[in-house]
Amino acid sequence: MNCADRSLLIRLDRxxxxxxxxxxxxxxxxxxxxxxxxxxxxxxxxxxVSARVDVPPGEWLIWLRAGRAMWIGDxxxxxxxxxxxxxDRGDGTEVLARLAEFVEVDVWLREAAxxxxxxxxxxxxxxxxxxxxxxTSIVGLSGIFVDRDGRSARLQLAPGGVAWSxxxxxxxxxxxxxxxxxxxx
Numbered sequence: 001m002n003c004a005d006r007s008l009l010i011r012l013d014r015x016x017x018x019x020x021x022x023x024x025x026x027x028x029x030x031x032x033x034x035x036x037x038x039x040x041x042x043x044x045x046x047x048x049v050s051a052r053v054d055v056p057p058g059e060w061l062i063w064l065r066a067g068r069a070m071w072i073g074d075x076x077x078x079x080x081x082x083x084x085x086x087x088d089r090g091d092g093t094e095v096l097a098r099l100a101e102f103v104e105v106d107v108w109l110r111e112a113a114x115x116x117x118x119x120x121x122x123x124x125x126x127x128x129x130x131x132x133x134x135x136t137s138i139v140g141l142s143g144i145f146v147d148r149d150g151r152s153a154r155l156q157l158a159p160g161g162v163a164w165s166x167x168x169x170x171x172x173x174x175x176x177x178x179x180x181x182x183x184x185x
Contacts, residue, residue: 016156016164018058018073020083021175027064034060034069034082044184056080063181070175072168083162090159092138098157098178102145105177110152112143147174 024030031038040051051060056078061070071083109126116137142156153167165171
C-alpha cells in the first residue's frame with residue numbers, strides 16, 4: 001500500500017483513536033525500534049513499561065518478556081513512524097487474520113464495509129460481507145464488533161496490525177485477550 005492508499009484507510013471521525021499491538025525485537029533494541037528514549041519508560045506492572053510520547057501524542061505499552069508493544073494514540077491521526085511503516089508493508093491477509101483472532105476470544109463482527117480496489121464497499125452484515133470479494137483484495141475493514149458480554153465498539157482494521165476504535169478501552173481489552181497479555185496496572 002502506498003501513501004495515497006493509506007489516506008483511504010481513515011474512514012473515521014475525530015472520536016476514533018489508533019491502536020496497534022505489534023511484535024518487537026530484542027529487549028535491548030526496543031527503545032530504538034519504537035523511537036523512544038530509555039528514560040521515557042516507566043514501569044506499569046510486572047514486566048510492563050509505559051512510554052508517553054508527545055509527537056504524535058499517545059502512549060506505548062511494552063511487555064518486555066512477551067516481546068509485544070501496544071500503541072494507543074490520543075487522536076485519530078496520532079500514528080508514530082514505526083506503525084506508518086507497518087501500514088505500508090502490510091497486506092489484507094492481516095486484516096482477515098485479526099478477524100479470526102477476535103473470534104477466538106469471543107469478539108464477533110456484526111456488520112462492516114471493506115476497502116477493496118481503492119474504494120469502500122457498502123456496509124453489510126458479516127455473513128454477507130465476503131461473498132463477492134476475494135480475500136486477497138481486502139485492504140481494510142470498518143465495522144461494528146460485539147463481545148460475549150454484549151459490549152460493542154466500532155473498529156477499523158488495517159494492514160500491519162493497526163486499528164482505530166471509538167471505544168479504545170474496550171478494543172485494548174480485546175487485543176490483550178487475543179495476545180494473552182496482562183493488563184498494565
